[in-house]
Amino acid sequence: MSPRVLVVDDEPQIVRALKVVLREAGFEAVPAEDGASALDLAAVRPPEAAIIDLVLPDIDGIELTRRLREWSEMPILVLSAVGEEGQKVRALEAGADDYVTKPFGTRELVARLQAALRRAGRSEQEPSIVLDRLEIDLAARVVRRDGEPVHLTPIEFDLLRALVRNRGRLMTHRKLLVEVWGPEYVEDVQPLRTHIARLRGKIEPQEQSAPRFIVTDPGVGYRFAG
Amino acid sequence: MSPRVLVVDDEPQIVRALKVVLREAGFEAVPAEDGASALDLAAVRPPEAAIIDLVLPDIDGIELTRRLREWSEMPILVLSAVGEEGQKVRALEAGADDYVTKPFGTRELVARLQAALRRAGRSEQEPSIVLDRLEIDLAARVVRRDGEPVHLTPIEFDLLRALVRNRGRLMTHRKLLVEVWGPEYVEDVQPLRTHIARLRGKIEPQEQSAPRFIVTDPGVGYRFAG
DNA sequence: CAGGATCGTCACAGGCTCCTCACGCTACGT
DNA sequence: ACGTAGCGTGAGGAGCCTGTGACGATCCTG
Numbered sequence: 001m002s003p004r005v006l007v008v009d010d011e012p013q014i015v016r017a018l019k020v021v022l023r024e025a026g027f028e029a030v031p032a033e034d035g036a037s038a039l040d041l042a043a044v045r046p047p048e049a050a051i052i053d054l055v056l057p058d059i060d061g062i063e064l065t066r067r068l069r070e071w072s073e074m075p076i077l078v079l080s081a082v083g084e085e086g087q088k089v090r091a092l093e094a095g096a097d098d099y100v101t102k103p104f105g106t107r108e109l110v111a112r113l114q115a116a117l118r119r120a121g122r123s124e125q126e127p128s129i130v131l132d133r134l135e136i137d138l139a140a141r142v143v144r145r146d147g148e149p150v151h152l153t154p155i156e157f158d159l160l161r162a163l164v165r166n167r168g169r170l171m172t173h174r175k176l177l178v179e180v181w182g183p184e185y186v187e188d189v190q191p192l193r194t195h196i197a198r199l200r201g202k203i204e205p206q207e208q209s210a211p212r213f214i215v216t217d218p219g220v221g222y223r224f225a226g
Numbered sequence: 227m228s229p230r231v232l233v234v235d236d237e238p239q240i241v242r243a244l245k246v247v248l249r250e251a252g253f254e255a256v257p258a259e260d261g262a263s264a265l266d267l268a269a270v271r272p273p274e275a276a277i278i279d280l281v282l283p284d285i286d287g288i289e290l291t292r293r294l295r296e297w298s299e300m301p302i303l304v305l306s307a308v309g310e311e312g313q314k315v316r317a318l319e320a321g322a323d324d325y326v327t328k329p330f331g332t333r334e335l336v337a338r339l340q341a342a343l344r345r346a347g348r349s350e351q352e353p354s355i356v357l358d359r360l361e362i363d364l365a366a367r368v369v370r371r372d373g374e375p376v377h378l379t380p381i382e383f384d385l386l387r388a389l390v391r392n393r394g395r396l397m398t399h400r401k402l403l404v405e406v407w408g409p410e411y412v413e414d415v416q417p418l419r420t421h422i423a424r425l426r427g428k429i430e431p432q433e434q435s436a437p438r439f440i441v442t443d444p445g446v447g448y449r450f451a452g
Numbered sequence: 453c454a455g456g457a458t459c460g461t462c463a464c465a466g467g468c469t470c471c472t473c474a475c476g477c478t479a480c481g482t
Numbered sequence: 483a484c485g486t487a488g489c490g491t492g493a494g495g496a497g498c499c500t501g502t503g504a505c506g507a508t509c510c511t512g
Binding site: 043071073139154157 | 396445
């Protein structure tokens with residue numbers, strides 16, 4: 001079952017274009033041509049996300065955003081034509097998750113939609129993990145060892161989070177570098193090593209011995225033992 | 227024990243549908259088919275919340291809302307058919323927490339119900355916190371140090387509240403800026419720093435030392451030590 | 453066994469974030 | 483008009499985070 005995306009726009013060609021784009025990206029577009037029918041559709045069978053044009057025949061996109069936000073936390077993207085950028089702040093205040101100016105690339109739109117969905121799914125509830133005497137609360141960004149809070153630097157925590165989110169699975173150097181530093185740092189393996197070392201020094205139970213949590217996979221990457 | 231929700235409606239099919247939906251969402255539905263029996267049921271064993279149809283055999287939903295409000299602060303959702311939107315204001319004035327127009331999606335209804343319960347749980351009792359010699363009463367918007375009231379400016383108090391509501395957890399610069407200043411100020415970290423400094427000056431026990439309450443997480447944000 | 457590749461560790465220097473403080477602006481009440 | 487409260491801004495300095503490069507250890511391979 002592909003995720004449903006409510007598309008609210010009164011220009012048929014835009015709706016048609018979005019339908020195609022979304023289908024290719026694995027979404028099902030649910031079209032609505034004005035605010036009232038959008039609210040009805042969303043009420044009867046709430047979609048996973050919504051793309052809303054700023055200008056609609058009845059109420060404007062911002063008002064529609066506000067109405068949906070009254071009861072739903074679904075990701076909402078607002079579309080606008082050029083020259084309407086001034087509305088951006090108001091749209092975000094009303095609860096929109098992102099604001100896209102026409103003309104937009106279809107790939108950009110899909111990317112933004114997926115990013116919003118990822119954020120929504122993630123904020124739900126990050127897992128809190130306890131093993132041995134190590135305690136990791138990703139949401140609170142807190143790590144404890146033997147009950148005592150351990151201070152981690154930003155990179156150290158992001159690294160640990162990337163590993164823990166995929167615990168049991170192998171994380172290649174490449175994946176870790178992209179996730180923590182960004183795509184342009186794919187080559188810089190040495191800093192990664194250094195930070196892994198520092199992280200181990202803070203969370204591994206005993207010095208001078210085989211790591212319990214962060215295991216090295218020589219030539220490939222690291223994995224968090226879950 | 228799942229929370230009990232009073233469902234007042236004289237149409238058996240609606241009641242049956244709501245029963246199923248609520249059970250799936252972790253609630254127990256307590257059905258009543260008219261206002262009189264609803265009042266009886268609520269009096270005998272008060273539910274956590276109520277969903278009331280606008281049209282009932284004896285008294286109307288608004289009157290029932292008013293009667294319940296005389297002694298209860300439970301969240302109340304009023305249902306109405308299309309064309310009855312004019313009643314919305316009256317329902318809210320009578321003390322309803324939300325107003326849902328049929329046809330409604332089951333997930334929307336549940337979302338609104340949960341939102342209302344969240345609001346109720348929050349306003350009911352904003353945590354009043356005492357640690358060391360600091361006392362914070364969020365509901366009363368009062369802060370004391372050693373029993374003496376401390377004056378906080380609006381921004382300072384909102385900042386403290388955002389931190390205290392999430393105490394123990396890290397609040398990123400971004401989150402604090404959105405919560406206190408609004409989404410359009412996401413970038414303005416320096417003012418945040420300044421106000422944190424002023425706030426610390428007013429509530430931290432000793433000058434010239436490591437903060438006891440508002441702890442800095444370098445590169446990420448702040449957290450309130452709870 | 454020899455060579456090479458990968459990895460862990462360490463000290464260090466640069467840079468960035470943060471705190472503090474003084475100042476100017478605005479809104480508001482006297 | 484004047485004073486005050488609340489707020490944002492910028493400079494300056496301290497402290498911490500981070501990347502770097504070198505070195506030794508380990509493992510694999512030929």
